[in-house]
Amino acid sequence: MAIYFQFWKDMIRQVLIGPRIYYIWLGFLGVLMLIGSAGYYYQLRNGLIVTNMSDQISWGAYIANFTYIVGLAAAAVMLVIPAYVYKIKAMKEITLIGELFAISAIVMCLMFVTVDMGRPDRFWHLIPKLGRMNWPISMLSWDVIVLNGYLLINLHIPGYLLYKKYRGQPPTDAYYMPFVIISVFWAVSIHTVTAFLYAGLGGKPFWNSAVVAPRFLASAFAVGPSFILLTLQIIEKYSSFKVEHEVYRVLKRIIAVSLLINLFLLASEVFKEFYTDSAHSASAKYLFTGIDGYVLLVPFIWTAIVLNVVATVIYASPQWSRGMRNVNIASVCAIVGIWIEKGMGLIVPGFVPSPLGTIVEYSPSLVELAVCLGIWATGFFVFTLLLKAALPIEIGTVRHREENWEFPRSSSWP
Amino acid sequence: MTQEKFTQRPSRLVEKKLQEKLPRREFLKGMIAATGVAAAVSLGTKDAGASALSDFFKSAFFQKHYKEMTPDEKKVVLARLEKETRERYGVEVKIGDPPPLDGVEFAYFLNLQKCIGCRRCVYACVAENNQSRDPQIQYIKVLEMPEGSLDVDEGEIFYDHEKVPQPGKFYMPVQCHQCSDPPCTKVCPVEATWKEPDGIVVIDYDWCIGCRYCEAACPYEARRFNFTEPQIPKDEINPNQSYLSNRIRPRGVMEKCTFCLHRTREGRYPACLEACPTGSRKFGNLLDPKSEVRAILETKRVFVLKEDLKTHPHFYYFFG
Ligand code: SF4
Ligand code: SF4
Numbered sequence: 001m002a003i004y005f006q007f008w009k010d011m012i013r014q015v016l017i018g019p020r021i022y023y024i025w026l027g028f029l030g031v032l033m034l035i036g037s038a039g040y041y042y043q044l045r046n047g048l049i050v051t052n053m054s055d056q057i058s059w060g061a062y063i064a065n066f067t068y069i070v071g072l073a074a075a076a077v078m079l080v081i082p083a084y085v086y087k088i089k090a091m092k093e094i095t096l097i098g099e100l101f102a103i104s105a106i107v108m109c110l111m112f113v114t115v116d117m118g119r120p121d122r123f124w125h126l127i128p129k130l131g132r133m134n135w136p137i138s139m140l141s142w143d144v145i146v147l148n149g150y151l152l153i154n155l156h157i158p159g160y161l162l163y164k165k166y167r168g169q170p171p172t173d174a175y176y177m178p179f180v181i182i183s184v185f186w187a188v189s190i191h192t193v194t195a196f197l198y199a200g201l202g203g204k205p206f207w208n209s210a211v212v213a214p215r216f217l218a219s220a221f222a223v224g225p226s227f228i229l230l231t232l233q234i235i236e237k238y239s240s241f242k243v244e245h246e247v248y249r250v251l252k253r254i255i256a257v258s259l260l261i262n263l264f265l266l267a268s269e270v271f272k273e274f275y276t277d278s279a280h281s282a283s284a285k286y287l288f289t290g291i292d293g294y295v296l297l298v299p300f301i302w303t304a305i306v307l308n309v310v311a312t313v314i315y316a317s318p319q320w321s322r323g324m325r326n327v328n329i330a331s332v333c334a335i336v337g338i339w340i341e342k343g344m345g346l347i348v349p350g351f352v353p354s355p356l357g358t359i360v361e362y363s364p365s366l367v368e369l370a371v372c373l374g375i376w377a378t379g380f381f382v383f384t385l386l387l388k389a390a391l392p393i394e395i396g397t398v399r400h401r402e403e404n405w406e407f408p409r410s411s412s413w414p
Numbered sequence: 415m416t417q418e419k420f421t422q423r424p425s426r427l428v429e430k431k432l433q434e435k436l437p438r439r440e441f442l443k444g445m446i447a448a449t450g451v452a453a454a455v456s457l458g459t460k461d462a463g464a465s466a467l468s469d470f471f472k473s474a475f476f477q478k479h480y481k482e483m484t485p486d487e488k489k490v491v492l493a494r495l496e497k498e499t500r501e502r503y504g505v506e507v508k509i510g511d512p513p514p515l516d517g518v519e520f521a522y523f524l525n526l527q528k529c530i531g532c533r534r535c536v537y538a539c540v541a542e543n544n545q546s547r548d549p550q551i552q553y554i555k556v557l558e559m560p561e562g563s564l565d566v567d568e569g570e571i572f573y574d575h576e577k578v579p580q581p582g583k584f585y586m587p588v589q590c591h592q593c594s595d596p597p598c599t600k601v602c603p604v605e606a607t608w609k610e611p612d613g614i615v616v617i618d619y620d621w622c623i624g625c626r627y628c629e630a631a632c633p634y635e636a637r638r639f640n641f642t643e644p645q646i647p648k649d650e651i652n653p654n655q656s657y658l659s660n661r662i663r664p665r666g667v668m669e670k671c672t673f674c675l676h677r678t679r680e681g682r683y684p685a686c687l688e689a690c691p692t693g694s695r696k697f698g699n700l701l702d703p704k705s706e707v708r709a710i711l712e713t714k715r716v717f718v719l720k721e722d723l724k725t726h727p728h729f730y731y732f733f734g
Pocket of ligand 2: 602621623625626667
């Protein structure tokens with residue numbers, strides 16, 4: 001037990017000390033978090049009226065970001081599969097980073113649903129037994145369960161492995177391997193459940209499509225690894241953590257394939273909507289071409305498509321994807337492009353036109369933007385702290401030492 | 415263990431703790447640990463602390479789901495709601511809780527040939543059901559439709575003419591269809607909305623968490639969300655209210671048409687029907703073979719909106 005407390009003490013210590021750039025980064029995120037809190041406080045005081053949502057468009061930026069980030073969380077499996085199923089050793093080293101990434105993403109997801117609630121004070125109605133959960137009928141109750149379950153799994157695996165490493169003992173397979181396997185399926189389930197949340201609504205033809213879940217997964221498996229790819233380079237720059245070339249190679253391949261599938265599914269959807277051109281295609285028409293002069297989303301979706309195509313072309317071409325610079329550009333394109341596609345391109349047009357044919361447009365208010373920014377900053381904040389605590393243990397600069405309960409005074413930033 | 419007991423448990427535990435003889439310091443610590451909110455409670459004597467705490471657990475925050483409340487608990491809640499309305503709006507109101515009647519399944523029929531699009535039903539509804547005036551919440555939408563089409567997309571909701579009806583148009587009011595297979599109740603994560611035995615889909619405004627999933631699921635655009643505190647002039651408040659229908663809603667929750675269940679469960683007509691100058695609206699008990707609505711169903715050309723979605727509405731349209 002004493003060792004366990006020591007383990008926590010050491011990690012907290014790691015989080016508190018660091019080079020100046022570390023404090024600057026945290027300070028910067030802290031400012032954004034303050035802005036977000038101010039926005040949320042304002043929203044709590046005045047109600048959701050301060051957002052631009054309406055009875056016609058009842059979900060906006062919050063749920064759009066939520067949807068996108070669920071995908072990021074799910075993407076952690078794209079590191080777990082090559083590592084544990086294909087047993088690529090280099091990948092095994094970085095699954096830790098993927099799992100910490102998933103934890104931060106889930107934290108953001110939970111925050112996004114909370115800020116979207118009209119009555120956050122009644123959150124306890126969602127707690128099984130205490131409240132009254134409509135399970136298994138409501139997809140939203142599924143979402144609550146799978147997201148929290150995923151959070152627990154992803155807290156357990158890295159927590160256990162790090163603790164073992166800290167003590168200098170080899171981990172016992174039985175204590176974490178089953179969870180690794182479960183986490184693969186679980187990750188797919190969190191994003192599928194989120195997709196079913198939309199796909200299950202018969203009254204919303206734009207969402208009521210079988211291809212929503214596969215599209216979600218494909219885009220998530222492009223974006224998540226893109227984030228990791230960028231993060232790894234930053235970690236390499238600021239710490240002594242080394243990433244093998246093999247890792248980048250695998251990541252690139254995953255992203256390339258996912259991007260291709262994503263684009264293909266998008267094309268299938270577009271074909272279905274525009275070739276059929278039935279009354280059910282109104283939302284798609286609104287999204288891609290605008291209806292009756294309502295064109296708010298048109299520039300967004302075309303920007304998203306251009307970004308997606310650029311990312312896919314770079315990734316799919318053997319020459320262009322060789323250097324890191326091109327790949328980084330393509331990753332940023334994919335991250336931004338798919339973010340628009342999931343938000344402005346999926347959630348909002350689902351509501352336009354409304355079921356009785358009214359067209360109401362939506363773009364987030366300043367308060368919504370501030371809150372979103374704050375939550376994103378919180379996610380990065382959490383991710384930074386997790387990495388800061390975990391990496392020194394992973395690298396081996398922080399270890400438990402029997403003879404020395406007090407830890408060396410010097411900063412142990414790797 | 416039943417769910418009822420789970421929700422009662424915190425208050426019981428705290429009360430038990432407080433009855434045990436404890437030194438003052440311990441008592442303070444225990445309270446804070448037990449509730450995390452006790453700091454706000456006055457700590458004059460143990461008894462005062464205990465009753466303040468049990469008040470807290472009986473308060474709105476820990477209120478149970480409508481279906482889990484005993485009749486006595488309901489009475490307490492209704493009294494509290496009446497008191498709150500008095501404090502906030504300065505109006506004496508009576509909040510009842512009429513139960514669904516046996517052997518009754520309500521249905522609404524609307525004669526498209528007679529409706530002239532005057533929207534009197536819309537405003538009668540707003541007045542009857544204590545909807546917010548600013549921003550104005552309306553349960554009924556009247557679509558102005560071009561003759562020859564039944565496609566709601568062709569309809570216009572925001573028409574504004576000197577005179578109705580306009581030539582070449584007909585009018586189609588839409589409100590909650592009280593679906594027999596409602597997509598809205600299916601999706602609610604906390605069962606804050608459900609279908610009653612008489613066919614009315616209701617919402618427990620004190621249980622809804624405001625996620626707006628039901629609003630996204632409803633294919634008839636029948637649900638309205640309280641984005642802010644409802645504003646109703648004091649002298650326009652309808653004092654005859656009920657828990658599941660027209661009492662003044664809190665902020666951040668969903669609301670919708672209930673076929674005026676506080677009236678119809680007592681044998682009266684819905685407000686919109688009484689306001690209609692043309693007699694387009696027909697309302698009654700579908701299970702009564704001698705009722706007017708049964709006669710319409712059996713003799714007229716009747717149809718429902720968006721039949722393909724299989725929501726099986728209790729709201730029908732007919733010509734004649
Ligand atoms: S019309 Fe909409 S709100 Fe009314 S019961 Fe049907 S789905 Fe629910
Ligand atoms: S808004 Fe309220 S009634 Fe509607 S689904 Fe959410 S909790 Fe249920």
